Amino acid sequence: MASPTTIIPIASGKGGVGKTLLAANLAIxxxxxxxxxxxxxxxLGGSNLHTYLGIPNKHPGIGDFLKGKQLSFRSLALPTEIPHLSFVPGDGKTPFMANIPPEQRRLLIQEIMAIPARYVLLDLGAGSSFNTLNFFGITHRAMVVSTFETAAIMNFLTFLRNFMFRLLTSAFKKNPQVHDQLFNAFRQSGLGKPATVTSLLDMAARLDPGLADDTRQRLRSYRPRILFNMGENPEELQVCVSLHKSIQTHLGLDAEFFGFIRYDDTVRRAARSNGALLQEFPDCPAARCITALAARIIEHWDTGWSANPDSLRDDTRNSYRQ
Structure with missing residues (x-):
């Protein structure tokens, strides 16, 4: 019996954290x-995954499909020189794709869900656009990439907060009074009274306890996996303990700290050569980390990784000793 398809959206709170390079090489x-x-x-609006796979930008992609150029979605998938790996280009040379309307977004999600593969990796745009938040929510397990820089950490926390607010907005539409109070809380947040997911759920519970309970159950099903890129040593992962507590307290989420990729100058050399890191430098430290991450995905993605925020640090320490 064939294994079910596992879809892994890969997002980041900001650009410059290595998300696309990671997505390309993890797929490899x-x-x-x-x-x-x-x-x-x-x-969409900034597609460049092809560059990190070493593929020229000359093939029709999602932009052409959405513009109605008589293409089936499956026809977009390009076989690569790597066995078992195909690639679906993004906007390619089709302009103005950054903000697609809801009906096109729903069509695209429907097509992605039907891709016949064991793993489907989605390289999302950086930041918190509606497109990105909706694609991130295709599954209950998705990956957020960050570095250890303070700005990157703050941005990935903001991304998760915006994702949760997006889920709340969708859920609270069932009760107009709760929905109106939600947007009032958002406005107050802009005036220096920050709203948390917990406080918004408490507000909903006072107005519609059943809706609040249903929404809590829905939110608990999401388990974002955090990956730190360009790390210099395992001790940087001590930050996971405080991050885990903050995410639980303010967002009501149980995030899992799933991976650590070493800082490696070789990555820049591969990017400059327009080649894939795992193809050009398969034995460099970053490539070995990505290969180990793939093994962890194969073993744990569908069943769950440790909820203990110290687990990744301990595992990374062991890998440094090998």
Whole structure:
């Protein structure tokens, strides 16, 4: 019996954290492990996943599909020179794709859900656009990439907050009074009275306890996986303990700290050569980390990783000793 398709959206709170390079090479690593894998460029308005896969930007992509150019979505998938790996280009040379309307977004999600592969990796745009937040929510397990820089950490926390607010907005539409109070809380937040997911759920519970309970259950089903890129040593992962507590307290989320990629000058060399890191430098430290991350995904993504925020640090320490 064939394994079900696992869709992994990959997001980041800001640009410059290595999300797209990671998505490309993680797709390569999963394919090398023998799994049919499709890498989809969903950074509409700024697609460049092809560059990190070493593929020229000359093929029709999602932009052409959405513009009605008589293409089926499946026809967009390009076989690559790497066995088991295909690639779906993004906007390519089609302009004005950054903000697609809801009906096109729903069509795109429907097509992505039907991709016949073991793993489907979605390289999302950086930041918190509605497109990105909706694509991130395709599944209950998605990846957020950050570095250890304060700005990057603050931005990934903001991304998760915006994602949760997006879920609340959708759920609270069932009760206009609760929905109106939600937007009033958003306005007050802009005036220096910050709203948290917990406080918004408490507000909803006073007006509609059943809706609040249903929404809490829905939110608890989401388990974002955090990956730190460009790390210099395992001790940086001590920050996971405070982050885990903050995410639980303010967002009501149980995030899992899933991966650590070492800082490696070789990554820049691969990017400048327009080649894939795992193809050009398969034994460099960053490539080995990505290969190990792929193995962890194969073993744990569908079943759950440790909820203990210290687990990633302990695991990374062990890898440094090897």
């Amino acid at each position: 690593a999963l394919a090398r492990a023998g799994h049919t894998t499709v890498a989809v460029d969903l950074d």
